Amino acid sequence: MGQTRLFLTAPREQAESIFSILDAHFEDDGLPISIFEPEEDSGIFQISIYTEDDADSLEQRVLESLADVSPLPPLGREDVPEIDWVSHSLEGLRPVRVGRFLVHGSHDRHLQRIGDIAIEIDAGLAFGTGHHGTTAGCLSTLADILKSEQPRNALDLGTGSAVLAIAIARSARIPVLATDIDPVATEVARSNVRLNGVTGLVDTHTAPGFHHSVFAREKPFDLIVANILARPLMALAPAMAQHLTPGGSLVLSGILERQRRAVVAAYGGQGFRHVRTQAREGWVTIHMKR
Numbered sequence: 001m002g003q004t005r006l007f008l009t010a011p012r013e014q015a016e017s018i019f020s021i022l023d024a025h026f027e028d029d030g031l032p033i034s035i036f037e038p039e040e041d042s043g044i045f046q047i048s049i050y051t052e053d054d055a056d057s058l059e060q061r062v063l064e065s066l067a068d069v070s071p072l073p074p075l076g077r078e079d080v081p082e083i084d085w086v087s088h089s090l091e092g093l094r095p096v097r098v099g100r101f102l103v104h105g106s107h108d109r110h111l112q113r114i115g116d117i118a119i120e121i122d123a124g125l126a127f128g129t130g131h132h133g134t135t136a137g138c139l140s141t142l143a144d145i146l147k148s149e150q151p152r153n154a155l156d157l158g159t160g161s162a163v164l165a166i167a168i169a170r171s172a173r174i175p176v177l178a179t180d181i182d183p184v185a186t187e188v189a190r191s192n193v194r195l196n197g198v199t200g201l202v203d204t205h206t207a208p209g210f211h212h213s214v215f216a217r218e219k220p221f222d223l224i225v226a227n228i229l230a231r232p233l234m235a236l237a238p239a240m241a242q243h244l245t246p247g248g249s250l251v252l253s254g255i256l257e258r259q260r261r262a263v264v265a266a267y268g269g270q271g272f273r274h275v276r277t278q279a280r281e282g283w284v285t286i287h288m289k290r
């Protein structure tokens, strides 16, 4: 069955606000939502939401969720044949540079420069192309951490495309456990891990939170990255403390600016101290240590 894409086009600030509203509103539906700049440096962004089900009812819900946005840009709609979905979603994606990390699709391999840590992501069905402010924030924070720390065993919880696990494995050459609640994401992660030649380092598993025997086998970790969302992250704070070594680094993202204090407080209660927060596109990435 094909997919339908609903989309809105708006200047950056409005586009980011629409993206945040849709992201929060459809959080429990698990529908892919993306934001990107179709034309480089144009400042005009497109927010897309995809469904395989009833597009009419989604359209209605999108309009209801955006009722307070004024003026509301027109809501576009197009059918995306299933066969084209992955390549379609990649076509619009430019490579992303964050520090030494270059996240790119297969068609942009040639952009790699000496000294780059290149991460090839070739599937659109899991989150994590580097374009989202949360992924970019995690990559940037990981790059900073890896300049001064030498972790030996890492965890990427909510791995999506495995972009962060691959970034850690390729730059630190250490084992990384990469888990996701969604079996489709785990499949995509596995295939990206193979594509990037790090099968010997990155181990992928489907698991909600820490509910899998692999955690007991692989813990403790001295670096954990989790780009999920504020609420599940707060619920996971005690388990994070149990799985991270004293002195280890924790990178949390998927947190809106207004949720930052609550997340820092939840982790403060578990013995974590705040090191640094980076903000991108309304999202924050928090580095904490235990």
Ligand SMILES: C[S@@+](CC[C@H](N)C(=O)[O-])C[C@H]1O[C@@H](n2cnc3c(N)ncnc32)[C@H](O)[C@@H]1O
Pocket: 126, 127, 128, 129, 130, 134, 135, 138, 157, 158, 159, 160, 161, 162, 163, 164, 179, 180, 181, 182, 185, 207, 208, 209, 210, 227, 228, 232, 254
């Ligand atoms: C925002 S994406 C992040 C993907 C990638 N790590 C990145 O930074 O681009 C969040 C991922 O976490 C997964 N996820 C959500 N809740 C989870 C949970 N409780 N346990 C494990 N994975 C979870 C989702 O399926 C999704 O793939």
